Amino acid sequence: MNELIVLKADHIMKNFHDPVSVPVLKDISLSVRKGEFVSITGKSGCGKSTLLYILSTMDTDYAGDLLIGNEKMRGRTEKQLARVRNAMIGFVFQFHYLLSEFTVLENVMLPGLKLNTLPEEQVRKRAMDRLQTLDIHSLANKKANQLSGGEKQRVAIARALINDPSIIMCDEPTGNLDKANSLIVFGIFKELAEKHEQTILVVTHDQEFAKNTHRVIVMEDGKIIG
Amino acid sequence: MNIRLIFRIAKSLLLARWKQTLVAAIGVTFSITMFIALLSFMTGLNDLLDGLILNRTAHVRLFNEIRPNIHQPINSTPEFKDSYNFIRSVKSGSSRQEIYNSGAIMQALHRDSRVTGVAPKIMAQVFFNDGSIDITGTISGIDVEEESDLFHFSEYIVDGSPLDIRDVTSSIILGKALGEKLIVNVGDVVRVTTVNQQQFSLKVVGFFQSGIQELDKVQSYASLTTTQKILGKSNNYITDIQVKLTDVELAPEIAREYAKTFQTEAEDIQTANAQFETGSVVRSLISYSVGITLLIVAGFGIFNILNMMIYEKMDSIAILKATGFSGQDVNRIFIVIALSIGLFGGMLGLGFGFMLSYMIDQIPFNTASLPTIKTYPINYAPAFYFIGTSFSIVTTYLAGWAPARKASRIDPVIIIRGK
Numbered sequence: 001m002n003e004l005i006v007l008k009a010d011h012i013m014k015n016f017h018d019p020v021s022v023p024v025l026k027d028i029s030l031s032v033r034k035g036e037f038v039s040i041t042g043k044s045g046c047g048k049s050t051l052l053y054i055l056s057t058m059d060t061d062y063a064g065d066l067l068i069g070n071e072k073m074r075g076r077t078e079k080q081l082a083r084v085r086n087a088m089i090g091f092v093f094q095f096h097y098l099l100s101e102f103t104v105l106e107n108v109m110l111p112g113l114k115l116n117t118l119p120e121e122q123v124r125k126r127a128m129d130r131l132q133t134l135d136i137h138s139l140a141n142k143k144a145n146q147l148s149g150g151e152k153q154r155v156a157i158a159r160a161l162i163n164d165p166s167i168i169m170c171d172e173p174t175g176n177l178d179k180a181n182s183l184i185v186f187g188i189f190k191e192l193a194e195k196h197e198q199t200i201l202v203v204t205h206d207q208e209f210a211k212n213t214h215r216v217i218v219m220e221d222g223k224i225i226g
Numbered sequence: 227m228n229i230r231l232i233f234r235i236a237k238s239l240l241l242a243r244w245k246q247t248l249v250a251a252i253g254v255t256f257s258i259t260m261f262i263a264l265l266s267f268m269t270g271l272n273d274l275l276d277g278l279i280l281n282r283t284a285h286v287r288l289f290n291e292i293r294p295n296i297h298q299p300i301n302s303t304p305e306f307k308d309s310y311n312f313i314r315s316v317k318s319g320s321s322r323q324e325i326y327n328s329g330a331i332m333q334a335l336h337r338d339s340r341v342t343g344v345a346p347k348i349m350a351q352v353f354f355n356d357g358s359i360d361i362t363g364t365i366s367g368i369d370v371e372e373e374s375d376l377f378h379f380s381e382y383i384v385d386g387s388p389l390d391i392r393d394v395t396s397s398i399i400l401g402k403a404l405g406e407k408l409i410v411n412v413g414d415v416v417r418v419t420t421v422n423q424q425q426f427s428l429k430v431v432g433f434f435q436s437g438i439q440e441l442d443k444v445q446s447y448a449s450l451t452t453t454q455k456i457l458g459k460s461n462n463y464i465t466d467i468q469v470k471l472t473d474v475e476l477a478p479e480i481a482r483e484y485a486k487t488f489q490t491e492a493e494d495i496q497t498a499n500a501q502f503e504t505g506s507v508v509r510s511l512i513s514y515s516v517g518i519t520l521l522i523v524a525g526f527g528i529f530n531i532l533n534m535m536i537y538e539k540m541d542s543i544a545i546l547k548a549t550g551f552s553g554q555d556v557n558r559i560f561i562v563i564a565l566s567i568g569l570f571g572g573m574l575g576l577g578f579g580f581m582l583s584y585m586i587d588q589i590p591f592n593t594a595s596l597p598t599i600k601t602y603p604i605n606y607a608p609a610f611y612f613i614g615t616s617f618s619i620v621t622t623y624l625a626g627w628a629p630a631r632k633a634s635r636i637d638p639v640i641i642i643r644g645k
Contacts, residue, residue, distance in 0.1 A: 053639045058548060058637075058639050078552060079554060082552035083552075085550045091548050097545035097548075098545075099238075101241070102238060110546075110549065113228065116228050116231075159549070
């Protein structure tokens with residue numbers, strides 16, 4: 001069932017070199033299947049965020065192999081990796097990172113326009129669909145900085161979904177949200193995973209959040225311990 | 227590539243900080259305005275000052291210098307052929323000012339394709355008699371039509387008609403200052419005495435003002451025939467042949483060629499007026515350096531504003547990169563921003579520069595020595611506008627280059643993790 005594996009990490013190792021070499025990731029191997037809702041959890045400094053940035057192709061300084069959709073990421077140029085992120089990965093960060101100069105709709109459309117496979121009208125329609133799914137379509141024409149924190153995070157999720165990515169990667173997606181908004185965001189992820197077979201990989205230290213995902217990967221000292 | 231998207235992002239980043247953008251653009255506008263106005267004015271002034279002399283100077287002048295013959299008889303004597311002969315007090319006795327065979331030379335010059343015009347001239351030294359006082363002066367015998375065509379002679383006539391010296395026998399056009407000294411008006415008669423003590427009465431048909439006071443005090447013009455008559459020479463007597471060329475740069479070379487072919491002296495304009503060339507070059511150099519300095523200052527302004535923009539928009543750049551924009555895309559966005567500031571500011575600058583030079587062109591500038599000039603001179607050469615545009619684009623590109631490169635190298639991981 002190899003086709004179903006969306007993301008595979010093969011003996012990934014990484015050292016920080018400043019000021020002395022410190023190993024942060026020690027021989028990490030994991031794979032994520034299609035439709036899985038996986039969380040990586042662990043204490044602060046265990047290397048979970050570092051791992052996420054390697055898995056997301058943004059950090060290329062590592063040993064071992066990373067496969068996304070069965071293709072090796074090693075040896076690709078910065079431009080090719082940007083293309084991979086654009087087409088295959090959706091991002092949700094702790095902070096929303098919306099561009100305040102653009103409207104909500106334009107923010108969601110940007111990665112779609114960058115991908116440039118669909119005409120602008122269709123990208124707009126898709127963006128509206130995503131906003132509708134997340135129940136924030138009424139905000140479409142507002143500027144990003146006029147939104148509340150919870151709304152911003154939902155817009156960020158809609159942006160992550162625009163290009164139908166094979167995997168959504170999240171770094172503490174509820175870290176900045178209150179309880180109620182956290183629950184809403186969690187509900188959205190759960191629904192995406194279960195109803196739409198959307199693969200999701202979340203890095204969080206929120207035990208409550210992690211507990212309710214399909215699979216929990218616990219890390220300690222740069223190793224997977226369970 | 228997604229050029230339209232890049233332009234869209236650049237535009238919204240620009241408009242988001244439109245006040246800063248405007249300040250940067252005004253910097254460029256100001257420098258281009260000054261650049262255009264300064265160069266137009268300086269060049270206008272240069273052209274005027276150069277024209278004062280150069281327009282009236284032949285590119286190549288053929289004449290005979292009065293000097294001792296270099297072929298002295300003793301050198302041809304067989305006995306003294308191998309010795310070094312010293313000759314004291316050699317006189318230039320047999321040497322003449324007249325150009326031999328001038329008619330044939332002029333025909334040959336007319337046939338030369340590098341020549342645009344040929345004007346013959348006779349120089350005569352005379353005294354103008356004012357009661358008991360004699361005022362020294364010169365009469366230039368000219369072909370008035372050729373002289374007007376080639377050297378704008380008619381432009382300097384302030385009173386009377388230049389063609390009258392051809393049509394009225396024994397007529398003369400006096401320098402304005404000379405006329406004032408002699409207290410004569412158009413229609414009056416002046417008496418001149420030649421160096422051979424011959425006396426003539428000449429009718430004043432006009433005055434000219436060259437812009438050079440010293441010249442106007444001694445100079446006067448008459449037709450070739452009149453001058454030949456005053457000097458008592460035949461009608462093929464010519465002392466100078468003035469030649470205008472298609473390309474003034476060729477003058478030194480052609481002068482050498484003519485000197486050899488026609489066995490006369492030949493002086494080119496560059497040798498005769500070297501100091502004017504130097505002056506023009508230095509003035510242009512100053513204008514260009516001031517203009518470029520202004521542009522460089524504006525460039526630093528753009529550099530600063532882009533750098534600030536990059537610090538402010540670090541998050542946006544990071545997320546753009548995270549969601550699939552490559553470093554090259556980010557680089558292009560900032561280059562587009564820089565270039566649009568340059569282009570927008572530059573275009574406005576061209577407009578304002580034109581307006582400013584047009585305003586300078588309206589300021590009255592009356593000087594007794596320049597009868598044809600009424601306002602400050604401006605040169606509206608399109609070349610300045612072209613150079614201004616290119617400079618504004620090049621400086622803003624250079625100013626944007628480093629910040630754009632910095633933006634393209636931002637590591638999204640550091641920004642995102644830093645929160």
